[in-house]
Amino acid sequence: EIHMPRPDHPRVLCVANQKGGVGKTTTTVNLAVALALHGNRVLVVDLDPQGNASTGLNVPHHAGVPDVYDCLIDNVPLAEVAQPVEGIPNLYCVPATIDLAGAEIELVSVVARESRLQRAIAAHPEKFDYVFIDCPPSLGLLTVNALCAAQEVLIPIQCEYYALEGLNQLINNINLVRQHLNPTLDVSTILLTMYDRRTRLADAVEQDVRNHFGSKVLEAVIPRNVRVSEAPSYGQSVMTYDPGSRGATSYFEAALEIAMRGVNTGGAA
Ligand code: ADP
Ligand code: MG
Numbered sequence: 725e726i727h728m729p730r731p732d733h734p735r736v737l738c739v740a741n742q743k744g745g746v747g748k749t750t751t752t753v754n755l756a757v758a759l760a761l762h763g764n765r766v767l768v769v770d771l772d773p774q775g776n777a778s779t780g781l782n783v784p785h786h787a788g789v790p791d792v793y794d795c796l797i798d799n800v801p802l803a804e805v806a807q808p809v810e811g812i813p814n815l816y817c818v819p820a821t822i823d824l825a826g827a828e829i830e831l832v833s834v835v836a837r838e839s840r841l842q843r844a845i846a847a848h849p850e851k852f853d854y855v856f857i858d859c860p861p862s863l864g865l866l867t868v869n870a871l872c873a874a875q876e877v878l879i880p881i882q883c884e885y886y887a888l889e890g891l892n893q894l895i896n897n898i899n900l901v902r903q904h905l906n907p908t909l910d911v912s913t914i915l916l917t918m919y920d921r922r923t924r925l926a927d928a929v930e931q932d933v934r935n936h937f938g939s940k941v942l943e944a945v946i947p948r949n950v951r952v953s954e955a956p957s958y959g960q961s962v963m964t965y966d967p968g969s970r971g972a973t974s975y976f977e978a979a980l981e982i983a984m985r986g987v988n989t990g991g992a993a
Contacts, residue, residue, distance in 0.1 A: 736873060738878065739858050741859075741881070747946065748861075753780040754971075760809075760814045767802075768809075769792060771824075772824075785821050796834075797840075828866055883926040885925060915978055918946065942978050942981050944980075946971065962975065963976070
């Protein structure tokens with residue numbers, strides 16, 4: 725039995741990369757489930773109008789369901805829209821419906837437009853051990869809201885050609901948010917995803933990323949694994965769909981590393 729330590733303060737992680745298809749949602753869902761299955765109280769905030777995290781956690785998010793849009797635009801408390809994830813005690817999800825597609829535009833004229841999500845999370849009466857915010861594939865106001873609400877940024881990087889391209893833009897935006905809105909924001913975690921060990925390219929990308937980001941890069945690397953991509957169509961994470969798969973064991977290792985690092989930073993993560 726492996727001991728997964730609980731953090732002594734709530735950790736809010738923004739899972740961001742403006743590239744689509746790099747594993748943001750898959751990482752959010754599987755880390756959240758792994759941590760919840762090991763005794764942590766976890767909230768997932770789906771901040772992508774596509775609602776993939778809501779789908780992956782099997783949380784209703786059809787039109788009309790109260791969602792994160794209502795929190796951002798109409799000040800509805802998070803607690804009123806968060807739904808329990810079936811089958812995973814201690815895991816909750818604030819879903820995204822198609823309504824959220826309008827938020828990027830509507831936020832422009834709202835008071836304190838960058839800090840709507842931060843306020844909503846801070847006002848939540850119950851303290852979670854982890855809040856994961858699944859960002860859309862853009863650097864607009866939704867992602868800025870996530871960066872303002874978080875203490876930590878987790879960047880998933882797909883092990884493919886051009887992996888580092890565009891990251892400068894993301895890092896620049898993070899630096900701007902740190903300077904003007906959220907001084908303690910920290911890029912704490914880089915996770916290599918969809919690693920294909922049969923290719924020399926994946927190995928080269930891994931070396932590049934490790935040289936560039938050093939100890940921020942988790943030792944755990946997520947392999948390309950068909951079980952990971954099958955799981956959402958069963959409304960499950962790979963952690964429950966096929967716990968023995970390499971995808972599941974790798975996400976578990978990544979979750980454990982994140983938990984251990986949170987303890988080692990003494991709460992200053
Ligand atoms: P993003 O949220 O960054 O757009 P997703 O998490 O939705 O990326 O992943 C993009 C696609 O890749 C999805 O179809 C997902 O199922 C698949 N995928 C993600 N991680 C893996 C993996 N480790 N192995 C195989 N397929 C994966
Ligand atoms: Mg996604």
